[in-house]
Amino acid sequence: MGGGKLSQQIIQKMIVPQFKNDLLDQLHDGAVFTLDGERLAFSTDSYVVNPIFFPGGDIGELAVNGTVNDLAMCGARPLFLSAAFIIEEGFPMDDLWRVIISMQSAATKAGVKVVTGDTKVVDRGKGDKIFINTSGIGVVDSGIQIGSRNARVGDVVIISGPIAVHGIAIMSVREGLEFESQIESDTASLNHLVMLMLAASKNIHVLRDPTRGGVASSLNEIAESSRVGIKIDEEKIPITEPVRGACEILGLDPLYVANEGKLIAFVSPGDAESVLSVMRQNPLGKESAVIGEVVGDHPGTVVMRTSIGGSRVVDMLSGEQLPRIC
Amino acid sequence: MGGGKLSQQIIQKMIVPQFKNDLLDQLHDGAVFTLDGERLAFSTDSYVVNPIFFPGGDIGELAVNGTVNDLAMCGARPLFLSAAFIIEEGFPMDDLWRVIISMQSAATKAGVKVVTGDTKVVDRGKGDKIFINTSGIGVVDSGIQIGSRNARVGDVVIISGPIAVHGIAIMSVREGLEFESQIESDTASLNHLVMLMLAASKNIHVLRDPTRGGVASSLNEIAESSRVGIKIDEEKIPITEPVRGACEILGLDPLYVANEGKLIAFVSPGDAESVLSVMRQNPLGKESAVIGEVVGDHPGTVVMRTSIGGSRVVDMLSGEQLPRIC
Numbered sequence: 001m002g003g004g005k006l007s008q009q010i011i012q013k014m015i016v017p018q019f020k021n022d023l024l025d026q027l028h029d030g031a032v033f034t035l036d037g038e039r040l041a042f043s044t045d046s047y048v049v050n051p052i053f054f055p056g057g058d059i060g061e062l063a064v065n066g067t068v069n070d071l072a073m074c075g076a077r078p079l080f081l082s083a084a085f086i087i088e089e090g091f092p093m094d095d096l097w098r099v100i101i102s103m104q105s106a107a108t109k110a111g112v113k114v115v116t117g118d119t120k121v122v123d124r125g126k127g128d129k130i131f132i133n134t135s136g137i138g139v140v141d142s143g144i145q146i147g148s149r150n151a152r153v154g155d156v157v158i159i160s161g162p163i164a165v166h167g168i169a170i171m172s173v174r175e176g177l178e179f180e181s182q183i184e185s186d187t188a189s190l191n192h193l194v195m196l197m198l199a200a201s202k203n204i205h206v207l208r209d210p211t212r213g214g215v216a217s218s219l220n221e222i223a224e225s226s227r228v229g230i231k232i233d234e235e236k237i238p239i240t241e242p243v244r245g246a247c248e249i250l251g252l253d254p255l256y257v258a259n260e261g262k263l264i265a266f267v268s269p270g271d272a273e274s275v276l277s278v279m280r281q282n283p284l285g286k287e288s289a290v291i292g293e294v295v296g297d298h299p300g301t302v303v304m305r306t307s308i309g310g311s312r313v314v315d316m317l318s319g320e321q322l323p324r325i326c
Numbered sequence: 327m328g329g330g331k332l333s334q335q336i337i338q339k340m341i342v343p344q345f346k347n348d349l350l351d352q353l354h355d356g357a358v359f360t361l362d363g364e365r366l367a368f369s370t371d372s373y374v375v376n377p378i379f380f381p382g383g384d385i386g387e388l389a390v391n392g393t394v395n396d397l398a399m400c401g402a403r404p405l406f407l408s409a410a411f412i413i414e415e416g417f418p419m420d421d422l423w424r425v426i427i428s429m430q431s432a433a434t435k436a437g438v439k440v441v442t443g444d445t446k447v448v449d450r451g452k453g454d455k456i457f458i459n460t461s462g463i464g465v466v467d468s469g470i471q472i473g474s475r476n477a478r479v480g481d482v483v484i485i486s487g488p489i490a491v492h493g494i495a496i497m498s499v500r501e502g503l504e505f506e507s508q509i510e511s512d513t514a515s516l517n518h519l520v521m522l523m524l525a526a527s528k529n530i531h532v533l534r535d536p537t538r539g540g541v542a543s544s545l546n547e548i549a550e551s552s553r554v555g556i557k558i559d560e561e562k563i564p565i566t567e568p569v570r571g572a573c574e575i576l577g578l579d580p581l582y583v584a585n586e587g588k589l590i591a592f593v594s595p596g597d598a599e600s601v602l603s604v605m606r607q608n609p610l611g612k613e614s615a616v617i618g619e620v621v622g623d624h625p626g627t628v629v630m631r632t633s634i635g636g637s638r639v640v641d642m643l644s645g646e647q648l649p650r651i652c
Contacts, residue, residue, distance in 0.1 A: 015409075024443075042441060048446045100345075122650060324446075
């Protein structure tokens with residue numbers, strides 16, 4: 001969705017200043033505020049993924065995991081979710097059931113409760129099967145200071161596993177691509193993994209799930225917010241062969257493709273080993289890898305050492321945004 | 327939207343049991359739970375009103391006021407909102423601005439902060455201009471016990487002003503009806519009015535804003551939840567002449583037409599006068615009136631003494647649900 005089309009990023013950048021207040025999460029996944037001494041995280045996302053059922057998941061599971069992850073990336077323990085449905089007239093009841101059951105199962109897995117909801121029905125042709133909004137509330141325990149402004153020179157950049165899986169799972173279905181083995185979305189709730197990481201280290205400075213816009217966009221946002229440079233190493237970025245192949249066929253740079261079950265952590269160098277160790281013991285982090293570090297040079301910019309030995313700037317906006325990927 | 331069509335009510339009744347947990351707000355406007363000793367209210371609503379600009383308001387103002395009111399009806403002080411937009415490709419930027427500015431203005435009026443948000447764009451024909459979800463968090467002060475199960479025999483039923491205004495404002499535009507004076511939506515945030523009422527009495531048992539389904543549906547839900555009978559008096563229900571006339575032309579029973587700036591309160595008989603008095607001093611409650619009472623007879627049922635002297639059961643489902651009224 002490049003070119004002159006209405007861009008989500010542009011809109012977001014126009015909307016944010018209008019609501020400007022000290023709590024608004026300009027570039028983070030959720031807002032964190034204090035309520036009678038307790039720090040709460042609050043986050044919202046609408047899910048419009050197309051198709052609604054895809055290899056490895058569906059819109060319902062995505063809607064729960066996505067908002068759980070946004071809270072977890074604030075360092076919060078996610079507790080409560082809302083679920084609001086906009087359903088197109090004629091959407092089959094059976095499909096609705098599949099989605100609801102999948103949401104409930106994802107909520108149970110993540111240990112969160114869906115406590116409030118809403119349903120709206122729109123006429124045929126005024127929606128697209130089903131859109132789901134989830135908002136979530138979590139508690140940030142004391143001592144935790146995680147935020148996109150907190151990256152420090154020397155921090156080690158860790159990713160929890162192979163990139164670009166969700167986006168490719170969706171695009172493969174849309175484009176009718178067939179591979180030897182089907183590529184399944186990595187959608188998963190990362191809150192339990194984050195809790196293990198936080199127990200292992202008090203020096204995790206930034207957490208981010210690289211969803212829309214992929215790893216490249218997340219790293220750029222962090223470099224900008226923290227006014228630091230980030231250096232990554234192409235060779236070290238985990239990616240599976242099928243995903244790499246699919247990216248080539250589809251003409252996509254995997255750095256810009258959405259993930260739904262991965263996180264990036266910025267950790268003090270002294271704690272990197274112990275954080276990496278707990279991550280690798282968890283099924284969701286067993287392929288965790290160090291992909292780079294925070295540097296004092298080129299603040300605001302992400303630079304990648306390429307596999308052929310050169311280095312290039314990883315831009316914010318190169319590559320297309322994939323529409324309706326989540 | 328009667329007949330065999332997909333009904334919001336039916337879906338809601340199917341979804342609720344799936345997510346069943348002790349906190350889920352089965353019939354109320356929001357969930358209330360305790361977090362480290364603090365009682366919080368949490369609510370969500372998607373707004374799909376058509377047209378998005380209507381006499382007296384727009385979808386943005388409605389989205390803020392609606393969720394603020396849902397929290398207020400839990401007896402909560404609304405504090406924080408999220409705002410999530412699903413925008414159809416091609417939606418004019420100018421209209422988006424109008425909506426955003428209107429949201430910000432409504433938030434300021436209500437004294438709440440929009441702290442987190444999300445934007446998704448869908449292709450033309452896969453949405454309808456703009457849908458907005460707002461979720462909200464509020465604090466329930468100690469001593470306040472408001473809930474749809476709390477109506478007691480003897481309680482006085484108060485309404486804060488003339489009914490059916492919002493629904494008729496929307497339907498008039500859709501049907502191209504013209505009246506001597508335009509009927510404007512009553513959309514307003516009721517949280518300040520509620521705070522005045524709560525300061526005047528600790529014996530307010532139920533608060534409800536009769537939106538979708540109107541006064542009749544709200545009263546029926548309360549009668550059912552509290553296992554009490556409710557008796558109302560047709561003559562006492564405030565309604566303006568233009569709205570009454572429009573209802574006749576449109577073939578609508580005003581008791582089932584949505585309000586967006588009115589509340590119903592169930593109050594101990596001893597406190598009714600003082601509550602009514604503070605309500606009438608507020609611009610949003612100046613036409614407040616007692617419309618009935620809670621009785622020990624016919625639990626679960628709402629009975630109305632009609633203006634011609636008879637009495638009839640006010641059913642839950644009689645009359646059509648108006649689609650996309652909010």
